[in-house]
Amino acid sequence: WRGEAAPLDDAMTMFLRVRTDAGGIARAYLRNPERNLGALLQIDRIERRGDHLALIGRFRGRGQEQVFAEAEYDHNNDLIPFHFAQFGVTMDFARASPEDERFFYPRGVAPSAYVYTAPPALDDGWHAGSLEEVGIDRARIAAFIEQLAREPQDGVETPQVHALLIARHGRLVLEEYFHGFSRESVHDTRSAAKSMTAILVGASMRAGVPFTEQDSLIDSVDPALLPANPDARLASIRLEHLLTMSPGFDCDDSNGDSPGAEDAMQEQRREPNWWRFALAVPMARDPGVQAVYCSMNPNLMGAVLSHETGRWLPDLFAERVATPLQINHYFLNLTPTNDWYLGGGAQFRLRDFMKM
Numbered sequence: 001w002r003g004e005a006a007p008l009d010d011a012m013t014m015f016l017r018v019r020t021d022a023g024g025i026a027r028a029y030l031r032n033p034e035r036n037l038g039a040l041l042q043i044d045r046i047e048r049r050g051d052h053l054a055l056i057g058r059f060r061g062r063g064q065e066q067v068f069a070e071a072e073y074d075h076n077n078d079l080i081p082f083h084f085a086q087f088g089v090t091m092d093f094a095r096a097s098p099e100d101e102r103f104f105y106p107r108g109v110a111p112s113a114y115v116y117t118a119p120p121a122l123d124d125g126w127h128a129g130s131l132e133e134v135g136i137d138r139a140r141i142a143a144f145i146e147q148l149a150r151e152p153q154d155g156v157e158t159p160q161v162h163a164l165l166i167a168r169h170g171r172l173v174l175e176e177y178f179h180g181f182s183r184e185s186v187h188d189t190r191s192a193a194k195s196m197t198a199i200l201v202g203a204s205m206r207a208g209v210p211f212t213e214q215d216s217l218i219d220s221v222d223p224a225l226l227p228a229n230p231d232a233r234l235a236s237i238r239l240e241h242l243l244t245m246s247p248g249f250d251c252d253d254s255n256g257d258s259p260g261a262e263d264a265m266q267e268q269r270r271e272p273n274w275w276r277f278a279l280a281v282p283m284a285r286d287p288g289v290q291a292v293y294c295s296m297n298p299n300l301m302g303a304v305l306s307h308e309t310g311r312w313l314p315d316l317f318a319e320r321v322a323t324p325l326q327i328n329h330y331f332l333n334l335t336p337t338n339d340w341y342l343g344g345g346a347q348f349r350l351r352d353f354m355k356m
Contacts, residue, residue, distance in 0.1 A: 008186070008331055008347065015104050016080075016093050017153065018046060028055065029156045031104070033179075034188070038156045041068050053080060103180035106161070107149045114145045119165075119175040124351060125326035129171035136166070136173065145176055162187060165354045175351065186331060186347040193346040196317070197298040198243055199356060200342075203320035204309060211308050213240035217247070221303040225276045231283045241287045242301045250284035251294035262295040262343060272336035275303035295343030299335075302342045313340035327352040 015031040015038075026046040030038040043057040044065070051073040058065055069082035069091075080093040102108050116138055121128040131138045148161050162181045166174035181187065205212070211220055217237040218226060226234075233248060241247040251260025258264065260281035271277040278300045302313055309316055314332055317340065322330065331347040332340045340346075 013103070014091055014093070015096075015100070016043075016082075017104075030055075031156060031160075033103075033160075042156065043068065051075075053082070055082060105153055106151055106178040111149045114142055114149060116142055116145075116174075119172045119351075122351075123326075125355065126167075126172040126351060127170055129173050131166075131173050134168040134171055134173050136168065141166075141174060148176075148178060163350045165350055167354060172351070172354065177350075181350075183351065184349065186329070187350055187353065188345060188347050189353060191295070191344040192353075193344045194295070194298045194342070195356060196321070196346060197301050197342045199321060200305060200313075200317055201239075201243065201301065204305060204316070207320060209308050211239065211304065213238065213243065215239050217242065217300075217304070220308060221275070221279070222307050225273070225279055225303060227280045230279075233283045233286055234279070237287045239301070239304060242297045242304075245291045245293055245297050246288050247297060247300075248283050248285045248287040248289065249278070249281045249294065249296065251278075251281055251296050252292050253294055258294075260294060260296045265296055274335050274337070274341070275300055279303075299341055299343040302339060306339065313342070325352070325355045327355065 011034055013033050015033075016028060017031070018026055018028045021027050026048065028043050028046050030041055030043045032038045040060055041055075041057055042059070042061040043055050045056050047054045047056055053071045053073060054067045055069040056065055057068055068086075069084045071080045071082040073080055074092075078095060081090050082093060083090045096104065098108070105111075116131065118130040119126070119128045131141055145164070148159075148164065151159055151161075153160075160179060162177070162179050164174065164176045164178075165172065175183065177183065177185070201213075215238065216235065217239060218230070218235055220239060237247045249260050250258060252258040253262050255261060256263070260278065265274055265277055268277070271280075274296075278296045281296065305311075305316060306313060311319075317332070322328070327348065329349055330352065333345045335341050
């Protein structure tokens with residue numbers, strides 16, 4: 001096989017919305033669509049002393065107020081070069097252009113009245129139709145689209161719906177996009193892509209791969225991945241525990257001190273094989289006792305799929321899921337050992353993701 005590798009651009013967008021309230025305070029919030037920085041650094045306001053500006057807020061909205069960034073206003077270029085000391089970066093904020101506003105607001109500052117158009121029939125496997133054909137009230141859907149299109153975007157918690165697609169009775173009957181997205185855009189599905197793990201497991205079973213959700217984890221992976229002195233409870237982990245976030249590892253993505261948390265796994269450099277890393281994470285409880293959200297778990301299912309099928313996971317997905325569903329344009333994140341990361345982040349066109 002020969003081909004051209006065309007990875008996605010590594011974009012990082014920052015919007016800083018500023019409004020002066022009735023008391024003369026410059027209220028502000030930061031939005032970072034590609035990541036969650038705006039939700040973490042919950043900016044409340046900008047304080048000004050002459051040309052010196054400071055972004056004030058609370059981390060995750062809790063604890064003491066702090067200064068997240070400072071800047072000296074650049075009169076010559078009409079820029080605010082906020083320096084975020086904790087990240088060691090300076091971000092030059094410029095006034096928003098109409099194109100910027102098209103992405104910030106659902107459909108620009110002043111969207112035109114919504115007019116329903118049925119999705120087109122394309123060569124992608126979908127049967128297209130109209131709302132009326134499947135018994136959906138057009139007026140009520142139109143009212144909902146108008147509501148989405150005019151969301152005021154007043155704060156970081158304001159809903160930011162990027163797209164709305166509706167399928168009923170096997171027909172795609174609504175396809176609407178917001179915030180600069182389009183039919184051709186691939187969308188970062190974040191942790192919704194964890195569902196791809198379960199889909200790929202089911203598709204592999206359906207194709208005759210000889211394993212079930214009741215099989216033992218340690219009997220379903222390459223023995224070379226197992227730790228030298230495993231916890232005895234490791235032998236009790238079944239494959240269903242990985243899919244239900246209940247294997248018992250000391251892994252909690254909401255706890256920054258958890259040794260198996262996603263950030264801990266991805267930021268460490270001592271073990272490039274994230275499957276081997278996961279199997280060495282200490283146990284915190286017996287398998288099946290409690291579900292704890294942990295991206296390491298569905299990713300570890302990749303070790304099972306790889307071992308049981310002998311296939312590279314992107315090839316397996318292409319053969320068992322993408323090709324049958326006529327999905328031909330998507331992006332999968334790879335781990336340091338060059339396999340598909342099943343913990344989330346795959347990017348799909350939304351007509352294709354709707355097929356899942």
